[in-house]
Amino acid sequence: MIEHIISTLPQVLIDGLALGAVYAIIALGYTMVYGILELINFAHGEIFMTGAFIGTALFITLSGLGFLAVMPALLALLLVLIVTSILTGFLGVGIERVAYRPLRKAPKLITLISAIGVSFLLQDLVRFITELKKGNYILTGPSLFTEQISIKASSILSSFADAQIKSSTIILVVTAIVMMIGLDYFVNRTKWGMAMRAVAQDRDTASLMSINVNKVISLTFFLGSALGGATGVLFAVQYGTIDPYIGFILGLKAFTAAVLGGIGNIRGAMVGGLVLGLIEMFAAANLSVITSNVFTAEYKDVFAFIILIIVLIYKPEGIFGKAVAEKV
């Protein structure tokens, strides 16, 4: 049993890192919106999904026009990433304007319900458009970055098995790290970032300090959604096949990651995402071996939820968050 775990470890680490990077960036979107509005933006997972579809559509168009053959693939990816993140960014701003802003003073429950509604609406819109264009809502993009690089892990420790890494995984992880560092810099070092932090602390006081609160909230949605959309593109490149329903569960797990790291805390979300990705991949690879086939890999989704429930009950402020006393 132990041998199996150790020998698969290098592969588990690589896959877990890739999945964790996806969770981490989506978790950022949840955490930023929660930090500012104290609202779980249920539609965020759907924005990620929309990003994946827009990206794949762009790739298909590009290859249809013959650009993909002549352009360096990295340049094409960069182009698609930028266009997609701008589009999904505006989508996020639009959602906030239409579905959340009118409800800012309404009870929490109502806003949450509106968010669920938006999420369903987006799922079906994407399904509908894809099905109209392609006749089928499950979409497979052109395969890019498929070179397999073999890592000789066995030369480090003899009991390790060799691992495979796709070049798209490297791109995914590197882009994710760049985006996270960029966001961290933006929030902590720029004037707009400072405004965002101010609004998150106290909306009313921030507005007295001549900060345009609505603009800052729009900006937050733009950033979160742009990152989410870009992650969608990376996800589509990495895993190939996408359907309109990937966003919900993935969003839920990303939310778990955000809670794990401490909701409202940007660095916490990054760590939470990576931890969750690693745990999930570990469970998928080893669960059936450890429990001698009683639990199979299909229970890996249960894992994320159990972690969520345990964290919320015993340490609701998360790994990096600060406990806040409720104001009466």
Place this chain on the structure above:
Amino acid sequence: MKLKELLNNNTKLQAVTLTLYIIVSSAALYFSQKSVTAFLLVLASILLLYLTKFNNKVKWGIGLLVLVVILPFTASQGVAYESYMEVATFVGIYVAMAIGLNIVVGMAGLLDLGFVAFFAIGSYTYAIFATAQANNFLPDIFPLSGSWFWLFLIIGTLFAAIAGILLGIPVLRVKGDYLAIVTLGFGEIIRIVFNNLDKPINFTNGAMGIASIAPPSIFGFEFVQSSQFYFIVLGILLFVIFAVKRLEFSKIGRSWKAVRENEIAAQAMGIHLVRTKLMAFAVGASFSGAMGVVFAAKQTFIDPTSFTLLESITILVMVLLGGMGSVPGVILGAAVMTILNLQVLTEVTNWLGQLNMQGVISIPDALSPAKMQRMIFGLILVLFAIYRPQGLIPAKNPVFDEEKLKADDLNQNEEKVITAQQSVIDA
């Protein structure tokens, strides 16, 4: 405007209108059996009845007359009988579930996104024991016969209630939107577990589902058709409505509403938070569990795909559409949504399909309304949240006249004094 006022104040006129309406719509159903519209119009008479100003007993009497006698009789004349009654049965099942969720979401203010889990628990409780499935882990005496259905109605209810409490105990430490996420996770966990519980011991038969579940029977009479299940569902539904009406203004019902409005203030008023919330979970879940048992018996086949998140959201849409916290509203919401889902969407799809065949218009398959469920639900959720968060029939709290209460109180006191004096004199 004048007509409306006239109708509002004149009970006799209301009685005439209602009778005419019921007669016309049921006659229409009786004579033109294929018309879905007529069937829906007969159902709508219940709504009309609700809007009248009769006293409650009369309303209940007329309502029962329509549902027990007129509707089954007038619908029974043609080929579409079973399909009508199937819709009516599903309306009943969903109404009971929506009333259950209404207790949790509408009255106690706890957003539960995994409500269908309790429905699943009820369904599987009956399904496992009413098929040979239970032989896998118990001695070989299964399947149980259909007459056990009535006992399992109670057992399923209890199991669902216990599951509600078990979910509630850890979950109640989190609140608001966290609660929503955790319950959502719980719903998914239950579905995944049922989907995979075919090994090591085969409890649920996994993704294959459980087939040929014994239909309920009583004194040798077997319930097989939808038109027969209709009466079982109606009976349970009446009990549910009666129970929730009694609960709503009882001590526990008022505590739920207090907790919904402000937890801390409620606690300060001496309301036991945990007990109140657990009670809401348990009662809401139990209604759902009972209907789960009926669902399993009616479908005779269940598998995990019947218990997805979409179902939970459907029930939530019903509650929001009707009006959170309002029992008549939720009944209306559930009826509208079920009919929309089962009848209207399929009818429109068929109609469009026919037009397509004739070449009148060409509508791509992707546009077919039956596939648009999610979009319609999403639109309803967003639009109602923004423009009418109180729903179609907003919840009403009874208004008490302070002066009158005080006067009554005084009178009672005086009476007490007088009787006391009387007894002294008698002695």
